[in-house]
Amino acid sequence: MEMNFNVRRVAKKKVAKEAKQYKWIKTEPEPRNITWKGSMPHYDEVQTPLDLFRMFITEDILSNIVDQTNLNAMRKKNLALKLSLEELRRFLGVQMLMSILKLPAIRMYWENGIRYSPVADTMSRDRFISLRSFFHICDDTLMIPKGEVGPDKLFKIRRLYDAFRENLKKIDPEEIQSIDEQMIPFKGTIGFRQYLKDKPHSWGVKVFTRAGISGIVYDIEIYTGKGAVEISELGQGTDVVLRLVENLPRFMNFKLFFDNFYTGIDLIHKLRVEYGIESCGRIRSNRMRGAVLDTDASMKKKGRGSVDFRFERHSEVSVVKWYDNKPVHLASSYCAVTPIDKCQRWDGTTRKYVEVDRPRIVRDYNKSMGGVDLADMFLELYRTDIRSKKWYMRIVKKTGDKLRLTE
Numbered sequence: 587m588e589m590n591f592n593v594r595r596v597a598k599k600k601v602a603k604e605a606k607q608y609k610w611i612k613t614e615p616e617p618r619n620i621t622w623k624g625s626m627p628h629y630d631e632v633q634t635p636l637d638l639f640r641m642f643i644t645e646d647i648l649s650n651i652v653d654q655t656n657l658n659a660m661r662k663k664n665l666a667l668k669l670s671l672e673e674l675r676r677f678l679g680v681q682m683l684m685s686i687l688k689l690p691a692i693r694m695y696w697e698n699g700i701r702y703s704p705v706a707d708t709m710s711r712d713r714f715i716s717l718r719s720f721f722h723i724c725d726d727t728l729m730i731p732k733g734e735v736g737p738d739k740l741f742k743i744r745r746l747y748d749a750f751r752e753n754l755k756k757i758d759p760e761e762i763q764s765i766d767e768q769m770i771p772f773k774g775t776i777g778f779r780q781y782l783k784d785k786p787h788s789w790g791v792k793v794f795t796r797a798g799i800s801g802i803v804y805d806i807e808i809y810t811g812k813g814a815v816e817i818s819e820l821g822q823g824t825d826v827v828l829r830l831v832e833n834l835p836r837f838m839n840f841k842l843f844f845d846n847f848y849t850g851i852d853l854i855h856k857l858r859v860e861y862g863i864e865s866c867g868r869i870r871s872n873r874m875r876g877a878v879l880d881t882d883a884s885m886k887k888k889g890r891g892s893v894d895f896r897f898e899r900h901s902e903v904s905v906v907k908w909y910d911n912k913p914v915h916l917a918s919s920y921c922a923v924t925p926i927d928k929c930q931r932w933d934g935t936t937r938k939y940v941e942v943d944r945p946r947i948v949r950d951y952n953k954s955m956g957g958v959d960l961a962d963m964f965l966e967l968y969r970t971d972i973r974s975k976k977w978y979m980r981i982v983k984k985t986g987d988k989l990r991l992t993e
Contacts (some may be wrong), residue, residue: 608898614899620920624758641756641870643755647746651721652671676709677717680709683702683705693711723742725983728827742978754803754805757802760799762798762843765827766795767783768795769788770984774975778791778809793806793807794826796831797960823848824853828840837861839862842857846870846915850873852855853865854867854917855901864918864919868916869916869917879895892943897922
């Protein structure tokens with residue numbers, strides 16, 4: 587008990603010391619030129635979906651899959667699968683068609699009466715099932731055994747994963763982007779399976795994602811559990827954001843949004859000063875670095891739409907507390923309260939919609955934060971249905987879905 591008390595006391599002293607570094611005043615930030623310096627891409631020729639597919643899935647990747655799939659069949663069943671590059675392309679095309687026209691069971695695409703010619707005429711049923719069974723990306727003989735130093739938890743998909751992330755850099759980024767988590771559904775046994783209650787698929791592999799307001803995915807990072815990556819003193823959320831924006835062009839005034847898992851005063855300041863990225867996000871009340879705002883009780887008396895704010899001149903960060911049904915804290919490097927507009931909110935007492943004052947920071951956050959959720963929605967529309975007990979096949983499937991979304 588005494589040790590726990592000492593730990594808490596040290597933590598409180600550290601927070602108090604950090605808070606003294608910030609001097610908050612009740613004023614709004616001075617206007618700055620935050621115009622985006624980039625531009626949307628202009629292509630001389632219209633790129634077809636096949637062109638985009640080849641940009642992400644190169645011949646080297648396909649050749650590796652062919653080699654490893656044939657090797658896997660020989661190793662497991664002593665079977666000469668004789669998969670060729672052309673047949674692999676047909677196999678992948680069939681998978682994509684199945685995500686557009688979905689049937690309850692895979693075998694139904696070949697059954698009399700409901701036979702789907704674009705699939706059935708491309709590849710026989712037994713051949714398709716055989717290729718799915720032996721599909722492989724890596725050479726298992728090179729994998730470091732569990733218990734030894736340096737095992738790679740993503741070894742099964744490492745080559746495809748790294749190539750996909752590298753090729754995502756080829757997409758010209760848009761001005762407004764957000765960072766959030768995605769889930770790859772999986773309930774089997776895996777060391778880094780996660781549970782996120784607010785996601786449509788609560789159990790699975792967590793993926794940190796940076797996406798544009800259009801829903802296009804620009805970078806991903808698969809979370810492989812505690813201790814897989816060293817965490818700096820800035821915290822895990824800040825480290826994730828900094829890794830995901832590493833490939834963005836510097837000092838172009840991109841606008842980046844994130845939720846309260848990531849948001850911190852130090853992060854917002856660092857993004858503006860070292861990366862030239864303007865940012866905004868919901869922030870937890872215990873990360874305010876000494877900014878004192880109106881109490882919940884006081885703002886509740888003032889009614890819905892009441893707002894309080896502070897500004898820190900050194901870091902040029904604004905924090906805003908807005909009361910709707912409950913208090914919401916936000917922080918930003920480029921916006922605060924004004925201009926205030928009106929928004930529609932449901933009033934349970936009068937049972938009708940009422941107009942509530944809404945500060946600019948809330949409007950921008952609500953408008954721009956949904957890029958990753960939009961990507962999730964698009965992915966669900968044409969999701970490839972692969973029911974596999976192999977976790978890495980779920981990730982391969984999700985990678986293919988994201989590729990089609992980009993196309």
